[in-house]
Amino acid sequence: MIPKLIDPQSVAVVGASTKPGSVGYVILENLVTRFKGEVYPVNPKYDEVELWGRRIKFYKSLSEVKDPVDVVVIATPAPTVPKILEEAGMKGVKAAIIISSGFAEAGNAELENWVKAVAKQYGVRVLGPNCIGIYNAYTNFDTVFLPADRAGRPPPGPLALISQSGAVAAAIMDWAARRRLGLGLLANYGNKADVTEVELLEAFAADHRVKVITVYVEGFKYPGEARRFLETARKIVPKKPIVAYKAGRGGAAQRAVKSHTAAMAGTYEMYRGLFQQAGVVEASSVREMFDMAKALATQPTPRGRRVLVVSDSGGMGIQAVDALEALGLEVPEVPESIARELKRELLPFAAVSNPIDVTGSATDEHYKIVLDALLPTAFFDMALIVTLMQVPGLTKNLAKYVIDSKRYGKPIAVVNFGGSELVQRFEEELEDQGIPVYPTPDRAAKALWALYKYGEVKRRL
Amino acid sequence: MTHPIVAKAAAEGRGKLREDEALALLKAYGIPTPEYAVARDEEEAVRAAEQIGYPVAAKIVSPQIVHKTDVGGVILGIADPQGVREACRRLGEVVKRVPYAELEGVLIQKMVPKGVELIVGAVYDEIFGHVVAFGLGGIFTELYKDISMRIAPIDEQDAVEMIREVKAYKLLTGFRGMPPRDVPAVVDILIKFSRLVEDNPEIREADLNPVIALEEGKGAYVVDARFILQI
Numbered sequence: 190m191i192p193k194l195i196d197p198q199s200v201a202v203v204g205a206s207t208k209p210g211s212v213g214y215v216i217l218e219n220l221v222t223r224f225k226g227e228v229y230p231v232n233p234k235y236d237e238v239e240l241w242g243r244r245i246k247f248y249k250s251l252s253e254v255k256d257p258v259d260v261v262v263i264a265t266p267a268p269t270v271p272k273i274l275e276e277a278g279m280k281g282v283k284a285a286i287i288i289s290s291g292f293a294e295a296g297n298a299e300l301e302n303w304v305k306a307v308a309k310q311y312g313v314r315v316l317g318p319n320c321i322g323i324y325n326a327y328t329n330f331d332t333v334f335l336p337a338d339r340a341g342r343p344p345p346g347p348l349a350l351i352s353q354s355g356a357v358a359a360a361i362m363d364w365a366a367r368r369r370l371g372l373g374l375l376a377n378y379g380n381k382a383d384v385t386e387v388e389l390l391e392a393f394a395a396d397h398r399v400k401v402i403t404v405y406v407e408g409f410k411y412p413g414e415a416r417r418f419l420e421t422a423r424k425i426v427p428k429k430p431i432v433a434y435k436a437g438r439g440g441a442a443q444r445a446v447k448s449h450t451a452a453m454a455g456t457y458e459m460y461r462g463l464f465q466q467a468g469v470v471e472a473s474s475v476r477e478m479f480d481m482a483k484a485l486a487t488q489p490t491p492r493g494r495r496v497l498v499v500s501d502s503g504g505m506g507i508q509a510v511d512a513l514e515a516l517g518l519e520v521p522e523v524p525e526s527i528a529r530e531l532k533r534e535l536l537p538f539a540a541v542s543n544p545i546d547v548t549g550s551a552t553d554e555h556y557k558i559v560l561d562a563l564l565p566t567a568f569f570d571m572a573l574i575v576t577l578m579q580v581p582g583l584t585k586n587l588a589k590y591v592i593d594s595k596r597y598g599k600p601i602a603v604v605n606f607g608g609s610e611l612v613q614r615f616e617e618e619l620e621d622q623g624i625p626v627y628p629t630p631d632r633a634a635k636a637l638w639a640l641y642k643y644g645e646v647k648r649r650l
Numbered sequence: 651m652t653h654p655i656v657a658k659a660a661a662e663g664r665g666k667l668r669e670d671e672a673l674a675l676l677k678a679y680g681i682p683t684p685e686y687a688v689a690r691d692e693e694e695a696v697r698a699a700e701q702i703g704y705p706v707a708a709k710i711v712s713p714q715i716v717h718k719t720d721v722g723g724v725i726l727g728i729a730d731p732q733g734v735r736e737a738c739r740r741l742g743e744v745v746k747r748v749p750y751a752e753l754e755g756v757l758i759q760k761m762v763p764k765g766v767e768l769i770v771g772a773v774y775d776e777i778f779g780h781v782v783a784f785g786l787g788g789i790f791t792e793l794y795k796d797i798s799m800r801i802a803p804i805d806e807q808d809a810v811e812m813i814r815e816v817k818a819y820k821l822l823t824g825f826r827g828m829p830p831r832d833v834p835a836v837v838d839i840l841i842k843f844s845r846l847v848e849d850n851p852e853i854r855e856a857d858l859n860p861v862i863a864l865e866e867g868k869g870a871y872v873v874d875a876r877f878i879l880q881i
Contacts, residue, residue, distance in 0.1 A: 415778040419801055455778040462781065462799030465815065466808055649807060 190314040191384065191392040194284040195323050195376060197259030197330060198226045201251055201282075203273050204264035204289075205230035207238050212288060212334040213264045219337075221245060223329035229254045251276045260284040262322065262332050267291030270318065271303045278311025286332050287318035293380050294319050305382050320379025321355040324362060327373055327398055335359050346371010347400035347486040348479070349393045351386050353407050355379065361405075361475060369620070370479065371486075373398055381410055387417045394425040400486045403478050404433040404469075406460075415455065415463055422467035427650045430485045430643045434472045435460045468646035470639050480625075480632050481639035487623040488600035490644040491570040494518045496637060498544035499559050500575035501551045501583065505604065505630055506544030509573050512634035518641060520544065521569075527562055534558050549580040553587040560590065564597040571600040571640065573633050578605065578612050585611065588618040595623070600640045602626075602633040653678060656850045656879065665881050669711045669718075669757050672875040676858075679846045681839055683872050684760040692738045696731045698758040705729050705761040708737035709874075710744060714751040716876070721748055727761060734758070762871045766821055766831050767860040770840060770872075772802065772847040774854045774880075780847045784840060786818040787860050802844040809840040822863060831863040835870035852879045 200220060206213030213232070220228045222241050231254070235247040248254050251261065251273065261277040263270055267289050277285055285308070292301040301318065308315045316322060322332030326345035333340060343365035352358035355377045365372045374396065376389050386404065393402045402425070409415055422431055438457040464471045470485075472478035496518050500506035510520045523531070523543050531541040535555055540546040545563075547555040556574070564572055572594070576587060594601060603626045605616050616626045627633040652660075655675045659667055667675065670688045677683060685702050688711055689695035699706045710723035718724050722744050725737040738756055745753040767787030774780050778801055785797035798815040800808050813819060813836060824830035839861060847853050855878040863870040 409777045412776050413779065415775075415801060455775040455781065458783075458795065458797060458799050459775060459778050459781050459801075462812075463778070463801060465798075465811060466800050466804075 190283045191388050192395075193259045194286065194314060194316055194384065195330075195374060195389075195392055196325060196328065196396075197284070199229070199256065199259050200224070200226060200262060200330065201229040201231055201248075201254055201258045201260075201277075202262045202264065203231040203251060205232050205247065207235060207240060210336070215334045215336050216262060216264060216288070216332055217245075219329070219331040219333070223331065225328045226259075226330065227256065229256070229258060251280055251282075254280070258282050260286060262286045262288065264288040264334070267295075267297065267300055267318070271300070271307050274304060274307045274313060274315070275311065278307060278313050282313060284314050284316075286316045286320070286322040287379075287382075288320065288322060288332060288334060289317075290319040290379075292318045292382070301380060301382050308383050315383040316376070317379040318382060319355075321358060321377045324375040325373070326371075333359060333362065339363070341366025343370055343372035345373045345398070347398070348372045348403060348482050349374040349396070349399040349401070350376070350403045350405065351389045351393065352377045352405040353386070354405060357405055357475065361479075365479070369617075370483065385411075385414070385417075387414070387421050390418075390421055390425060390431070394429055400429065401482045402429060402431045403482050404431060405475065405478070406433060406435050407437050409455075415459070419463055419467045422469050423650065426468040427647055430482075430646075431467075431469045432472055432478050432481050432485065432639065433464055433469045434475055434478045435464075468650050470642050470646070472639075477632075477635060480627060480636050483625045484600065484602060484636035484640055485643060487625055488571075488602075488640055489598055490647060491600050491637075491640055492644070493570040494641050495521050495568065495570045497563050497569040497572045498575070499547065499556060499572065500544055500577075500604075501547050501549055501580055502575060502577050503540070503544075503546045503548075505575040505577065506540075506546050509575060509604065509630035509634060510544055512631040513573065513637070516634055516638040518634070518638060523563065524566075524568060527566070531559065531562060549577075550582055551580070552582040553584055553590055556587055557590040557593075560594045560597075564594055564599055569599070571602075571637055573602050573604065573630070573637060575604040575630065576615070577607070578609070578615055579607055585615055585618065588615050588622075591619060591624055592622045600637060602636050604628070604630050604633045652850050652852060653846075656852050656877075660852050660879055660881055663881055664713065665879050666713065666716065667875075667877040667879070668713060668754070669709060669874075670755075672877050673757075673872075675846070675877065676843075676872055676875055679842045681842050681846070681858075681872055682835070682869055683875075684762050686757055686759040688755045688757050689738075690755050692735050695738050695756050695758055696734045699728065699731065699734045702758060702760045706734070707759045707761055707873075708734065708741060709757040709759065710741050710753065711755040711757050712745060712748075712751050712753055715745075715748060718874075759873070762862045762873055763864060765862040765864045765870075766828075768836065768863055768870075769797075770843055770858040770861050772843070772853065772856040774847075774851075780844075780851075780853070782812075782840065782844045782847065784812045785816055786821055791816075791818070800844075803848045804841060804844045806837060806841060809837040809844075812840060813837065829865045832866050832868055832870055833863075836861070836863055839870055839872065852881075854878050854880045
């Protein structure tokens with residue numbers, strides 16, 4: 190039933206509203222104007238309303254909707270929720286998303302238990318309560334009650350996010366939308382009365398449109414959950430990478446987690462151990478999680494840890510080496526024979542060992558010479574390419590050479606920093622063609638490390 | 651499947667295994683411990699030491715004393731019968747100084763040669779279940795939180811990774827001219843210990859401290875163990 194929850198064909202919205210800005214209004218607008226399935230607004234206050242240039246028919250109650258419904262979205266005051274859920278159950282609906290708050294998180298555990306009991310009795314799977322629910326960019330099934338002009342909607346793509354926090358999830362959506370990062374599926378489970386992150390993991394793993402699953406977690410809630418997470422993740426990871434960020438690591442942060450999630454939660458060291466054991470790649474911030482996910486979604490798995498660094502700035506090359514080595518990756522020297530050849534073809538003052546410095550006087554061709562000479566050889570497993578486009582010799586055509594290097598079947602990450610239109614266009618072209626771009630060497634290095642780490646995990650499991 | 655040693659202590663309402671019970675439990679799971687015997691008086695202690703062979707250590711066996719070392723309840727490097735007798739008398743004095751403590755006996759244990767000291771532990775967490783922890787002994791482990799953890803039970807790969815994960819791992823591979831240590835023996839202890847805690851849900855907390863890793867091929871031994879039970 191979880192697939193119906195995240196990827197329904199038809200949806201009823203109980204608590205749909207015509208009052209601009211209200212939760213029931215935004216959800217209705219999302220679904221009526223963008224969702225690729227059937228929408229049934231339910232609110233006894235309205236009959237037919239003209240909205241968004243359409244005539245919209247409202248239903249008095251769920252039972253008035255005669256067509257079958259895959260999922261019911263409930264956005265009514267908390268005390269009314271159990272009855273509505275019961276009506277959904279009697280109608281034969283198998284999945285519900287409860288947006289409403291005012292349950293266990295507000296000290297009202299009894300009401301939440303009532304919801305659980307109804308869900309169990311009718312076999313309805315419930316996401317929430319107290320959540321933003323689902324954003325599905327593939328079909329525009331979207332229960333996020335924040336209007337799109339405040340919380341942008343990312344384009345469909347290979348990444349998926351499971352977030353314990355609704356606000357963090359919405360912020361990530363907005364951020365991803367501006368960067369045109371393909372975040373295809375997002376789920377927030379709120380109080381987790383029924384459907385858990387482990388079940389969402391399973392569902393995302395089974396979805397062929399998703400290539401990488403990211404997880405934002407503050408703390409588990411129920412006994413035995415860590416073990417279930419471990420077993421599920423271990424099954425998924427050989428086929429699909431999981432990147433996780435655990436917030437709340439010690440002291441005051443852990444206290445905050447306790448009150449925020451009502452979770453009893455083990456220590457941070459336990460989570461760290463769990464991720465290692467499960468083969469989950471651990472990130473230390475939301476930004477880093479997506480830096481890694483972007484690379485994992487587009488790049489092949491490296492065979493080893495040896496990185497070729499090419500730069501038009503000696504300083505950036507050195508920074509890249511620092512970052513790579515600190516992460517346990519290697520920057521081996523270029524074999525003597527190839528170095529001699531490079532010396533002939535590059536500028537006289539270029540550095541040809543590794544990091545390779547094509548210098549600020551370099552042209553696009555110089556990058557091409559280095560990549561073609563070294564990336565196909567057995568001496569390197571991946572490449573970190575620094576392209577500071579501010580120098581006069583480089584053009585947008587360099588993007589083509591970098592993209593062409595994909596044919597060598599090795600991971601590539603590009604560092605590109607600046608603000609000019611050329612820099613932006615260059616970056617867009619690379620990203621559109623599946624080359625991840627980062628503003629600083631340390632971020633690119635961490636992304637390559639994630640690829641290496643995932644390779645290790647795959648070799649082990 | 652709870653082991654009879656744990657079941658007996660739990661049935662008697664004891665929240666902690668006795669020293670000799672703890673060592674016997676480890677032995678039952680095939681975890682190496684130095685040879686030992688519990689003596690009730692000086693003469694028995696001397697006989698035990700003669701049989702085990704010098705040098706030996708003498709340790710207080712008292713249900714009321716949790717941290718033996720802190721009260722002077724551990725005497726190391728005893729080389730002859732005279733030393734054993736002296737140790738017994740000193741341990742008797744120690745027990746008198748600790749309020750309400752009773753001396754049930756003296757544990758005579760074979761001394762393990764010098765090696766790298768490790769800590770292996772376990773805690774029970776409601777959400778994680780039994781979690782096994784590994785670290786190198788000494789204050790730096792605590793200072794830098796240099797420990798690795800895994801959910802029990804663990805397999806060989808998990809154990810190897812746990813050991814490699816700690817920053818102090820270099821001390822096991824031969825640092826500054828020190829000989830490399832018997833890592834496979836430590837892996838074996840971790841796997842067996844994780845099975846031990848998994849089998850005995852009554853265990854809330856366990857510390858094997860120290861575990862001494864000897865040179866390659868010479869094994870690793872648990873010298874002292876503490877088990878706290880849920881009663």
